[in-house]
Amino acid sequence: MPIEVSDNQLVVRELLSVEDAESLLDWLIQHPRGRLDLTDCTHLHAANLQVLMAARPKIAAWPSRDALADWLRAALIQEDTTHVQDDSGG
Amino acid sequence: MSALLNQFLTEGRDFLEAIGAKLLELERASEPEQGPLMVELFRLVHTLKGNSGLFDIPEMTRVLHAAEDLMDAVRDGRVEFSRDLADHLLEAMDFVSLLIDEIAEASGDGQPPSTSGHAREAVRLGEALRGLMAESIQTPDAGDQPDAASASNGADSGSASETGGWLDDLPESVRDDLQNLLASGESLCRLLYRPEEECFFKGEDPFFQLTQLPEPIWRRVGAREDWPRLAELDAYRCVLEFELILSTDVETLIEHFRYVPDQVEIQPLSASMLDTSVSTATEPDSDESEPPPPWAGLSPEALESIRLALEAQREILTLGDSPAWLGGRLRAVGSTLAAILTSLGRDPATSGLGTALEAALATDSGTYLVRWLDHQTWPEAKPAAPEPVRAAIVTPAPSHPTTTASAPTAASTPDEAVNEPVKFGRRAEDQLANLRTLKVDQAKIDRLMNLIGEMVVAKNALPYLAARAEDLYGVRELSREIKTQYGVINRIAEEMQDAIMQVRMLPVSFVFQRFPRLVRDIAHKLGKEVRLIMEGESTEADKNIIESLADPLIHIVRNSLDHGLESPAERRAAGKPPEGRLTISARQESDRVLIEISDDGRGIDPDVIRRKAYEKGIIDEAALERLNDQEAVNLVFAAGFSTAEQISDLSGRGVGMDVVRNAIARVHGSIDLRSRVGEGTRLRLSLPLSMAVTNVMIIESAGQRFGVPMDAVAETVRVARRDIRVIKKRLTTVLRGRLVPLVALNDLLALDAPQLANDDDELAVLVVRIEKEYLGIIVDDCRETIDIILKPLAGFLGDLTGYSGSALLGDGSVLLILNPRELL
Numbered sequence: 067m068p069i070e071v072s073d074n075q076l077v078v079r080e081l082l083s084v085e086d087a088e089s090l091l092d093w094l095i096q097h098p099r100g101r102l103d104l105t106d107c108t109h110l111h112a113a114n115l116q117v118l119m120a121a122r123p124k125i126a127a128w129p130s131r132d133a134l135a136d137w138l139r140a141a142l143i144q145e146d147t148t149h150v151q152d153d154s155g156g
Numbered sequence: 157m158s159a160l161l162n163q164f165l166t167e168g169r170d171f172l173e174a175i176g177a178k179l180l181e182l183e184r185a186s187e188p189e190q191g192p193l194m195v196e197l198f199r200l201v202h203t204l205k206g207n208s209g210l211f212d213i214p215e216m217t218r219v220l221h222a223a224e225d226l227m228d229a230v231r232d233g234r235v236e237f238s239r240d241l242a243d244h245l246l247e248a249m250d251f252v253s254l255l256i257d258e259i260a261e262a263s264g265d266g267q268p269p270s271t272s273g274h275a276r277e278a279v280r281l282g283e284a285l286r287g288l289m290a291e292s293i294q295t296p297d298a299g300d301q302p303d304a305a306s307a308s309n310g311a312d313s314g315s316a317s318e319t320g321g322w323l324d325d326l327p328e329s330v331r332d333d334l335q336n337l338l339a340s341g342e343s344l345c346r347l348l349y350r351p352e353e354e355c356f357f358k359g360e361d362p363f364f365q366l367t368q369l370p371e372p373i374w375r376r377v378g379a380r381e382d383w384p385r386l387a388e389l390d391a392y393r394c395v396l397e398f399e400l401i402l403s404t405d406v407e408t409l410i411e412h413f414r415y416v417p418d419q420v421e422i423q424p425l426s427a428s429m430l431d432t433s434v435s436t437a438t439e440p441d442s443d444e445s446e447p448p449p450p451w452a453g454l455s456p457e458a459l460e461s462i463r464l465a466l467e468a469q470r471e472i473l474t475l476g477d478s479p480a481w482l483g484g485r486l487r488a489v490g491s492t493l494a495a496i497l498t499s500l501g502r503d504p505a506t507s508g509l510g511t512a513l514e515a516a517l518a519t520d521s522g523t524y525l526v527r528w529l530d531h532q533t534w535p536e537a538k539p540a541a542p543e544p545v546r547a548a549i550v551t552p553a554p555s556h557p558t559t560t561a562s563a564p565t566a567a568s569t570p571d572e573a574v575n576e577p578v579k580f581g582r583r584a585e586d587q588l589a590n591l592r593t594l595k596v597d598q599a600k601i602d603r604l605m606n607l608i609g610e611m612v613v614a615k616n617a618l619p620y621l622a623a624r625a626e627d628l629y630g631v632r633e634l635s636r637e638i639k640t641q642y643g644v645i646n647r648i649a650e651e652m653q654d655a656i657m658q659v660r661m662l663p664v665s666f667v668f669q670r671f672p673r674l675v676r677d678i679a680h681k682l683g684k685e686v687r688l689i690m691e692g693e694s695t696e697a698d699k700n701i702i703e704s705l706a707d708p709l710i711h712i713v714r715n716s717l718d719h720g721l722e723s724p725a726e727r728r729a730a731g732k733p734p735e736g737r738l739t740i741s742a743r744q745e746s747d748r749v750l751i752e753i754s755d756d757g758r759g760i761d762p763d764v765i766r767r768k769a770y771e772k773g774i775i776d777e778a779a780l781e782r783l784n785d786q787e788a789v790n791l792v793f794a795a796g797f798s799t800a801e802q803i804s805d806l807s808g809r810g811v812g813m814d815v816v817r818n819a820i821a822r823v824h825g826s827i828d829l830r831s832r833v834g835e836g837t838r839l840r841l842s843l844p845l846s847m848a849v850t851n852v853m854i855i856e857s858a859g860q861r862f863g864v865p866m867d868a869v870a871e872t873v874r875v876a877r878r879d880i881r882v883i884k885k886r887l888t889t890v891l892r893g894r895l896v897p898l899v900a901l902n903d904l905l906a907l908d909a910p911q912l913a914n915d916d917d918e919l920a921v922l923v924v925r926i927e928k929e930y931l932g933i934i935v936d937d938c939r940e941t942i943d944i945i946l947k948p949l950a951g952f953l954g955d956l957t958g959y960s961g962s963a964l965l966g967d968g969s970v971l972l973i974l975n976p977r978e979l980l
Contacts (some may be wrong), residue, residue, distance in 0.1 A: 084356055095386050112363035113356050121385035133367060139654050140419040141377035 069093070074100050075126060078107040087113035093120040109134060115141060117150040157477045159665070161259075164207050166593045168256050171204040172249050174606065179249075190237060192350065198227040199685050204252070214257045214415045215271045215278035216637040219248050222282035229289050241288055275410055276457040279417045326401075331375045334401065334425065337373070342426040344373070349398040350380065353421055356392045360416070365395075369412065372400040401425065406456060411957055425669055447755075450679040462496055463534070469493060470529055473522030489525060498802050509530070529634070542835050549779045598699075601659055609945030615649050616942065616966030618642035658844050662702045664742040664751065665693035667709055669738060674710065685724050687716060691741035697749045698846040704823045705751070707832045707842070708816040712753050713738070715813070720757035720837050747845050754838035760831040762788035771795065789831050790928075792815045821977065824867060850946045854939040854972055855922060857901045857908040861943065863963065864933075870925040872938045887923075888933065896923065898932040904979055912936040917977050924976045931980060948972060 069086065074097055094100060094117065099113040101124045108131060110118075111142065119141055128135040180196045186191055189924045205220035222980060223245055229235040245418045255271050325332070338344060351362035376399040383389065390897045402409070406424050422944040469489050471699050473481075479485075490513040497507055511713075512724040513526035618638055626635035668690050721727075721736035728734050737756045744748060762785040769775045775783070791797060820827050825843035844867075852863035853872075873891065878896060887898040898921065900911050913919050921932040944963035960975035 076342050084361070084392075091386065091389060091391045098386075109364065109367065111356075112351070112394065112396060115363050116394065116396055117389065118377075119379065119385055119396075120375070120389050123671050133371065136364070136371070137367060137375070137377070140375045144954070 069079040075103055076100055077103040077105075078110070080106060080108050082107065082110035082114045084113050087111065087117050090114055091117045091121075094123055099124070103127045104129045104135075106130070106137070107134065118142060161211065164211065165256055165260050166595075167207065169206060170257070170595070171200055171207075171252070173206070175200050175249055179245055182237060183242055185425055194227070194231045194237070195868045198224070198231045208252075213255065213259070213271055215274045216252055218278045218417075219251055219281045219285070219931075222285040223248050225291050235289055237514060244281075244284055244288055248285060249873075251277060251572050257543070270411070275414050275417050276460075280457065280492060283418070326374060330401075331334050332691055333373060337379070337403060338425065342403050343404055345402050346406055346421075346423045347398070347400045347402060347409060347424055348421040348423075349413070349414070349419060351394045351396060353393050355394050355419075356415075362394065362398070366398055366400070367411070369400070369409075371400060372402045374401040375399065410456075418458045424456075428864070458499070462500065465492065465496055466534060470526065473526045473529070475522075476853040478520065480925060482520055483517055486513065486525065488518075489522070490700065493525075493613065495530075525576055540788070556671060586795045596659075601656070604656050605660075606945075607658055610964075611649050612653065612943060612945060613964045614965060615645050617968075618966070619646065620967045648838065657698065660699045661696040662699045663694050663696050664702060664705070664749070667706045668693050668704050668740060668742070670710075671713060674713065675717065675738060678714060682717060683723060683735060684717065684721055686721060686736045686738055689737065689741075691739070692743045695742040695744050696845075697747060697843060701749070701823050701825075701843050701846070704819060705841075708819045708841075709751070709753070711739075711816050713740070713814075714906040715756065716755045716837065720759075722758050726758075730758075744845070745842075749843045749845055751841040751843070752838060754836060754843075756836040757935040760789050760829075762786075762790065763835050765789060765791050771792065772797065775883070786830075789829055792829065793827070799856055813918055824865070848971070851941055852943045852944055852962075852971075853922070854971065855901070855920075855935040856937040857905070857935045858907040858913070860896045860907075861939070861969070861971055864922060864924070864976060865960070865973065866871060866941055868926070868976045870930060873921050873923065873932075874914070874916075875921045875932070876916070876918050877913060878917075880919070887934075891923070891930075891932075894930065896930050896932045898934055899980065901935045904933070924980075926977050926980065931976075944971065944973070 069082075070079065070090065071093070076093055078089075102118075103126045105127045107129045115138075118138070122142060125138075125142065125156075128138065175197065178193055178200065181526040182190055182193050184195065201220060201224045205217060205224050206214045208220055226235065226245070227267070230237050230241070235241070251274070255274060258271065262973055264626050334344060347802075349362065349366065351360065351403055355362060376401070378397045380395045380397050406422055409420070409422045410417065412820055413422075432615050469492055472485065472489055491510065493509055497509065509528060512524045515524040516522055523943055618687075619642060620634045622638040623643065625631050642684035650823060671690065672688055675686055675688045689747070716738055721738065722730065722732075727736065739752070739754045742751045765788045766775075766783065770777070770780050774791065774794045774797060792813045793816075797814065817827050820843070823843060826840070828840040829837070830840075831837040851866040853866055853869055855862050855864060875889050875891075876896075880887050881890070887900075889896055889898055902909050902911055911919055914937075920938050922930050922938060923930055925931075942965075944965075946961040946963055948954065948961045949959055953959075958976075959976060960973050961974060963971045
């Protein structure tokens with residue numbers, strides 16, 4: 067399990083696989099104010115991305131890998147306009 | 157090319173042929189007959205799809221998958237079988253056949269070549285097939301609705317609501333950047349990727365797919381629907397949606413997303429698109445530059461075909477001649493262009509096309525239309541398709557009724573006369589030319605074998621003829637000429653024989669291939685760790701030999717695993733690595749195939765064998781003392797010998813190594829066992845390459861001729877009658893310091909005649925070797941050796957085990973072949 071929990075903070079190590087999405091979701095449900103430390107995260111499966119996008123937790127630290135950090139920022143820090151537009155597409 | 161791929165290609169062609177035949181049969185069949193045919197057809201398509209999944213050919217699998225779904229619906233009566241449906245299925249099968257041919261031509265390294273060039277065609281065919289299904293089902297059930305269809309629906313609705321403003325959505329700075337990049341010659345693409353909902357269950361990671369792409373210039377990660385409350389979120393239903401602008405060309409993206417072509421929209425960006433969107437701000441009323449290009453919603457393949465159609469029109473207009481039908485030609489171009497405008501979502505009436513056409517007709521020249529063409533904004537022309545094949549496939553085939561979601565492609569080429577597409581539709585004509593592999597009934601090969609056998613016999617008659625010419629008619633010259641001729645025919649016959657033998661050759665991998673699984677399972681069951689090493693799987697031998705090997709080999713391997721190799725703990729205690737090694741190797745040595753099975757197990761202890769054999773009454777006390785270690789080890793081949801302490805369900809069921817030895821002996825093979833206590837055991841099987849031709853020695857006894865297989869003959873000697881002694885009522889002689897028991901052939905065959913000696917009162921003795929024992933058979937005379945085709949005795953004669961068969965001689969007489977092993 068590449069997830070470590072300390073108090074209200076989840077530290078993600080290396081890779082979050084598709085199986086981890088379930089536990090990530092559980093943790094986020096139980097810790098609505100939980101913070102995420104993604105410094106050591108190298109990749110996360112799209113299912114995890116989806117969970118993060120739905121939960122919008124506080125990110126304590128972005129991944130140290132720039133490429134991944136850019137992607138996550140694009141996914142998690144968005145203006146609401148894009149959101150409104152999505153409703154019509156679904 | 158790997159054997160597996162080769163087999164797939166061969167089988168694939170067979171399947172395609174069968175599918176085609178079944179489809180044609182279905183068309184003719186009456187209603188009640190259709191049911192079973194339909195089931196059969198489904199099975200064929202299903203198997204072919206499954207097989208294609210073994211290789212990296214997503215295009216083929218995609219089309220076959222769609223065909224399978226359609227067939228499933230037809231089989232269940234959800235969709236009615238129609239001629240139209242058969243046409244589509246045949247077209248899909250032609251596409252698969254094209255892919256197979258392409259793979260067969262290109263394959264060199266065992267991996268099928270990339271067929272991504274056909275991705276668009278595959279999507280088109282797949283959608284066409286699924287379209288047929290959706291059409292017939294009035295109320296499409298969400299569960300049944302295939303993903304491709306739903307995805308394309310999603311794309312349609314999405315483009316309707318979104319293409320209107322996606323360019324405007326971009327921040328000003330991004331737009332500037334894009335413009336600069338385009339100006340500097342970069343090719344940019346917009347990518348819209350909507351992974352299907354179940355994609356996580358297919359092992360896909362859409363996000364990973366994207367991170368493998370070069371860093372995008374702009375990106376947006378969204379969702380197809382509002383996020384529910386966390387507690388209700390289904391983490392494994394993918395609702396993500398990605399939108400990117402990348403500095404890549406379309407081809408790379410198509411290749412990258414070749415597994416999910418129906419979930420992506422790829423659109424090349426052009427400067428004009430950005431220009432127009434900028435210019436909209438200033439003059440919003442301009443007719444020809446509506447803010448979003450109206451064709452933004454079209455799929456890349458539609459745009460590509462429009463581009464091709466436009467090119468064709470331009471070409472027609474610039475033709476230099478002015479035939480009498482120029483007016484008709486111009487009108488044809490005019491209506492084609494109007495249709496293109498319609499499919500691009502523009503109104504032909506307001507485009508000025510009509511005026512241009514009138515002007516062109518009035519002046520009898522295409523100039524006005526060309527000028528009109530030049531002044532319109534068309535979808536960005538992509539780099540010309542690299543290879544002609546590709547272009548041919550990208551062109552939609554308008555001859556097929558397109559009833560599907562990809563309707564715009566059909567609309568783009570209404571005028572077939574001017575834009576003759578390259579058809580690859582019916583490949584029935586060119587298919588026959590490139591068949592590489594024949595599947596032949598074994599009976600036919602056997603017949604060839606028999607014929608060449610007769611040929612060999614007939615050829616053997618020539619030396620007799622030569623002898624007669626010389627002896628009887630005294631024509632020496634003729635005799636010599638016949639012999640020369642015989643030499644030529646002999647060579648050809650031998651080559652023919654060799655060629656036919658090659659046809660019957662099979663690689664030993666035919667038998668070996670099941671060992672990895674067998675060894676794994678047995679080792680697991682026994683709690684042993686075993687590494688299997690196989691060598692020389694490509695060694696070939698006659699089909700009969702290979703087939704006869706299967707059971708003995710399995711038995712030997714089982715024995716090795718059960719008795720030979722120790723458990724990891726025992727091995728460690730003996731100072732060996734815990735993992736045992738089992739090596740199975742095959743190689744050819746002159747005209748024999750050698751198969752070695754060796755392990756590094758505990759080996760066979762000769763003392764244990766001696767004791768066991770004595771306990772079981774296989775050997776007497778005297779033999780117990782006399783046998784050396786090697787001879788003792790060989791006792792495991794004795795009938796009724798089994799060493800296992802406990803009878804396991806693997807080996808040691810009483811059918812021991814004697815069965816193995818007999819099975820090998822039946823195909824004229826021999827078996828050799830070597831073992832060292834604590835170091836391992838090695839079994840070596842030596843088998844003939846082929847059983848087709850047998851080399852026999854002809855012997856004479858009581859005025860009759862017999863043949864003895866040469867592989868049994870050790871030597872022929874003349875033994876003086878006085879050297880033969882009777883020991884324990886048996887005739888015996890001493891040959892090179894070795895005691896050799898003798899038997900008279902006439903006694904064995906119950907021929908009532910004494911054996912004849914020659915003038916020096918010496919008897920002819922044929923020394924045969926049976927399981928390392930030498931035995932002399934007294935005959936009247938030994939003659940030449942010849943090659944014969946051994947025919948087993950048929951009918952009630954077949955029970956005479958003393959004879960292994962008969963053969964026809966060159967002079968027409970029948971030669972009975974003795975089987976020394978059974979005779980003695």
